[in-house]
Amino acid sequence: xxxxxxxxxxxxxxxxxxxxxxxxxxxxxxxxxxxxxxxxxxxxxxxxxxxxxxxxxxxxxxxxxxxxxxxxxxxxxxxxxxxxxxxxxxxxxxxxxxxxxxxxxxxxxxxxxxxxxxxxxxxxxxxxxxxxxxxxxxxxxxxxxxxxxxxxxxxxxxxxxxxxxxxxxxxxxxxxxxxxxxxxxxxxxxxxxxxxxxxxxxxxxxxxxxxxxxxxxxxxxxxxxxxxxxxxxxxxxxxxxxxxxxxxxxxxxxxxxxxxxxxxxxxxxxxxxxxxxxxxxxxxxxxxxxxxxxxxxx
Amino acid sequence: xxxxxxxxxxxxxxxxxxxxxxxxxxxxxxxxxxxxxxxxxxxxxxxxxxxxxxxxxxxxxxxxxxxxxxxxxxxxxxxxxxxxxxxxxxxxxxxxxxxxxxxxxxxxxxxxxxxxxxxxxxxxxxxxxxxxxxxxxxxxxxxxxxxxxxxxxxxxxxxxxxxxxxxxxxxxxxxxxxxxxxxxxxxxxxxxxxxxxxxxxxxxxxxxxxxxxxxxxxxxxxxxxxxxxxxxxxxxxxxxxxxxxxxxxxxxxxxxxxxxxxxxxxxxxxxxxxxxxxxxxxxxxxxxxxxxxxxxxx
Numbered sequence: 001x002x003x004x005x006x007x008x009x010x011x012x013x014x015x016x017x018x019x020x021x022x023x024x025x026x027x028x029x030x031x032x033x034x035x036x037x038x039x040x041x042x043x044x045x046x047x048x049x050x051x052x053x054x055x056x057x058x059x060x061x062x063x064x065x066x067x068x069x070x071x072x073x074x075x076x077x078x079x080x081x082x083x084x085x086x087x088x089x090x091x092x093x094x095x096x097x098x099x100x101x102x103x104x105x106x107x108x109x110x111x112x113x114x115x116x117x118x119x120x121x122x123x124x125x126x127x128x129x130x131x132x133x134x135x136x137x138x139x140x141x142x143x144x145x146x147x148x149x150x151x152x153x154x155x156x157x158x159x160x161x162x163x164x165x166x167x168x169x170x171x172x173x174x175x176x177x178x179x180x181x182x183x184x185x186x187x188x189x190x191x192x193x194x195x196x197x198x199x200x201x202x203x204x205x206x207x208x209x210x211x212x213x214x215x216x217x218x219x220x221x222x223x224x225x226x227x228x229x230x231x232x233x234x235x236x237x238x239x240x241x242x243x244x245x246x247x248x249x250x251x252x253x254x255x256x257x258x259x260x261x262x263x264x265x266x267x268x269x270x271x272x273x274x275x276x277x278x279x280x281x282x283x284x285x286x287x288x289x290x291x292x293x294x295x296x297x298x
Numbered sequence: 299x300x301x302x303x304x305x306x307x308x309x310x311x312x313x314x315x316x317x318x319x320x321x322x323x324x325x326x327x328x329x330x331x332x333x334x335x336x337x338x339x340x341x342x343x344x345x346x347x348x349x350x351x352x353x354x355x356x357x358x359x360x361x362x363x364x365x366x367x368x369x370x371x372x373x374x375x376x377x378x379x380x381x382x383x384x385x386x387x388x389x390x391x392x393x394x395x396x397x398x399x400x401x402x403x404x405x406x407x408x409x410x411x412x413x414x415x416x417x418x419x420x421x422x423x424x425x426x427x428x429x430x431x432x433x434x435x436x437x438x439x440x441x442x443x444x445x446x447x448x449x450x451x452x453x454x455x456x457x458x459x460x461x462x463x464x465x466x467x468x469x470x471x472x473x474x475x476x477x478x479x480x481x482x483x484x485x486x487x488x489x490x491x492x493x494x495x496x497x498x499x500x501x502x503x504x505x506x507x508x509x510x511x512x513x514x515x516x517x518x519x520x521x522x523x524x525x526x527x528x529x530x531x532x533x534x535x536x537x538x539x540x541x542x543x544x545x546x547x548x549x550x551x552x553x554x555x556x557x558x559x560x561x562x563x564x565x566x567x568x569x570x571x572x573x574x575x576x577x578x579x580x581x582x583x584x585x586x587x588x589x590x591x592x593x594x595x596x
Contacts, residue, residue: 010509013334015325016520017511019317022339027313036311038346041320041337048336055353071488072510073498113488190369190411200371211308212370213315222314 001174003029004060005039006052008067008077009151012041021066021156028157032165033174033226034062044068049080053146061144062168067151069134071113078137081148082121085139089119092126092135099133127163131155136163178225178232182239183256184249185218192219192249199241206234218258259287266297273298299472301327302358303337304350306365306375307449310339319364319454326455330463331472332360342366347378351444359442360466365449367432369411376435379446380419383437387417390424390433397431425461429453434461476523476530479511480537481554482547487512490547497539504532516556557585564595571596 005025011017022039029036037060042048049068056063068077082089096118103110117133120126127136127147134150136159147164149156168174184192189212193200203210203223208231213220223238225231243250252261266273275284275298288294303323309315320337327334335358340346347366354361366375380387394416401408415431418424425434425445432448434457445462447454466472482490487510491498501508501521506529511518521536523529541548550559564571573582573596586592 011511012320013324013337014328014509015321015323016509018321022310023313023316025313026311030312037341039311039339041339043335070510070512072491074508074510108486108489111488111492113491188406190409191406193370193411194409210372211312211314212368212372213309214368 001034001061001168001172002059003034003036003062003064004056005036006049006056006063006065007039007041007151008044008049008065009041010043010074012067013043021151021153024153024157025064025066025160028160028165029064030177030179032169033177034168035177044074044076046076046080049077050084053084057142057144057146063144063146064164065146065148066156069117069148069150071111071117071133077148078121081124081137081139081146085121085123085141085146087121087123090122092118092120095120095126095128095135098128098130102133127159129155129159130162131158138164138167178235179222180232180235180239181213181220181222181254182242182250183218183220183252183254183258184242184246185251185258187219187246187249189214189219195246196242199238203238208235208238220255257291260291263288263291263294263297267293271297299332299359299466299470300357301332301334301360301362302354303334304347304354304361304363305337305339305449306342306347306363307339308341308372310365311341319449319451322451322455323362323364323458326458326463327362328475328477330467331475332466333475342372342374344374344378347375348382351379351382355440355442355444361442361444362462363444363446364454367415367446367448369409369415369431375446376419379422379435379437379444383419383421383439383444385419385421388420390416390418393418393424393426393433396426396428400431425457427453427457428460429456436462436465476533477520478530478533478537479518479520479552480540480548481516481518481550481552481556482540482544483516483549483556485517485544485547487517490517493544494540497536501536506533506536518553555589558589561586561589561592561595565591569595 005022007019007021009017012019019041026036040052040055042052065077068075096115099114099118100110103114114133117135120135121137125138127138129135129150132150132152132155134155136150137148139146149159193212200210209224209226211222213222223235225235239253251258273288288298303320305317305320307315310317317339324334338350338353340350351361363375366373394413397412397416398408401412412431415433418433419435423436425436427433427448430448430450430453432453434448435446437444447457491510498508507522507524509520511520521533523533537551549556571586586596
């Protein structure tokens with residue numbers, strides 16, 4: 001299932017807010033086998049929303065839209081989607097009741113703009129939001145699913161976990177991909193690539209996907225099997241081969257932290273560690289003490 | 299100057315890496331008056347890069363591309379741009395010398411893939427990267443500027459601050475926008491919107507731009523003047539009006555922190571504060587002690 005993500009909100013483009021929604025969706029959709037092939041971030045402007053929809057309606061099977069569902073004048077996503085899909089807004093009694101109970105729990109009066117949030121597109125499936133006043137909306141058009149969600153991260157996440165993923169799973173029988181990551185340090189990306197050229201060729205021939213994920217002082221190599229868990233043994237074999245070939249570089253798997261791994265070696269070998277730091281300003285000590293058990297050797 | 303940003307990299311779409319580059323560009327380009335109207339995040343795939351370029355070449359004056367310039371096989375941005383702009387790769391002696399000195403300083407040998415990084419498009423302005431081996435590239439086509447930068451954040455930031463913004467300023471005489479933010483608490487977004495409806499109307503009539511930026515427990519209202527500092531007095535007048543109308547909600551300006559503001563009141567009125575916390579788990583104390591001077595009243 002090919003997914004595209006449209007994130008709507010001026011704040012994402014003016015440097016006010018980091019788009020953590022996309023990262024979270026990438027990880028959580030990926031875990032159930034839905035790949036995001038592209039994401040577009042746009043302003044709260046009708047023209048931009050329509051242009052983005054036109055684009056994704058051509059290529060994506062699933063379009064997830066976040067943002068622009070608030071009660072203020074700058075939020076126009078719901079109205080734009082209602083026009084785009086040629087439907088109309090009708091009062092949703094269930095949502096109105098939810099919003100009323102939400103305000104009465106907070107002992108606040110409701111305003112016309114809050115009532116307006118219970119006006120929802122007639123032929124969308126309304127996804128009830130337990131954590132706020134903006135409902136999610138699920139449209140189906142031309143065999144595609146288009147889902148509009150609030151931009152507030154905890155509301156978006158709750159709707160995806162509780163409502164969207166279960167519905168996608170039951171409707172489309174999607175299954176997860178299988179990822180594993182091996183962690184290396186002490187070698188540069190280009191040097192590693194040179195040394196594992198033959199290994200990399202075999203990876204591709206075996207229809208696994210390889211990604212180099214370098215960051216300061218370390219390299220992660222991630223192998224992904226589209227067919228899910230059945231390729232786990234194959235991936236493990238490839239990683240064991242690297243461990244065997246490069247014992248001096250490989251220090252762990254799946255986000256293992258090198259300070260924690262080194263700490264385990266100190267404990268296993270009954271060694272103790274002291275640090276005297278100058279320009280690292282206590283950074284090394286601080287890196288070690290992040291992990292439980294450090295006090296037994298440090 | 300209308301800017302579009304294309305971020306290239308599988309890691310941004312699979313939930314591995316948060317796209318902080320876009321946020322940083324939004325803020326730093328915004329500060330010199332360049333607005334980002336749209337951003338697209340794509341995989342390291344030729345088709346996607348070309349489709350994104352086709353899209354932005356229609357609307358943007360400035361296109362900033364980040365990522366996909368590393369030495370490994372998955373990075374294809376440079377080759378794709380070279381084809382797209384119908385030019386060819388030639389060896390850049392200056393960049394080769396820089397890469398050689400970079401490797402000799404690290405006492406490492408160079409590989410063919412590192413030499414390959416000195417192969418750069420013939421008719422692009424090469425932007426020398428002092429912090430890594432991937433050069434920036436500046437193309438000009440149809441009156442538009444297209445800039446390709448490495449995706450590693452500290453390399454991208456250094457190139458933008460040291461090279462790109464000065465060149466854009468001198469070539470296009472761009473000037474900054476003027477932003478101010480007023481901070482309110484104790485009122486919900488929709489209630490505030492209802493109360494300041496008249497004020498909001500006048501804002502639009504005065505051609506200022508208003509954004510509501512709500513987060514947990516507070517609302518920021520940001521006013522922006524496209525014409526720069528000359529509208530500062532107008533913005534200040536609007537904010538003074540809010541301060542006068544809502545003394546119980548307005549607590550400061552421009553990211554002022556409410557704990558710091560409350561602390562200042564304690565000091566000014568010669569009061570002291572003690573906290574006994576249960577379910578806040580020391581959170582209130584912790585919020586206060588973030589600020590210098592807290593020890594004089596807490």
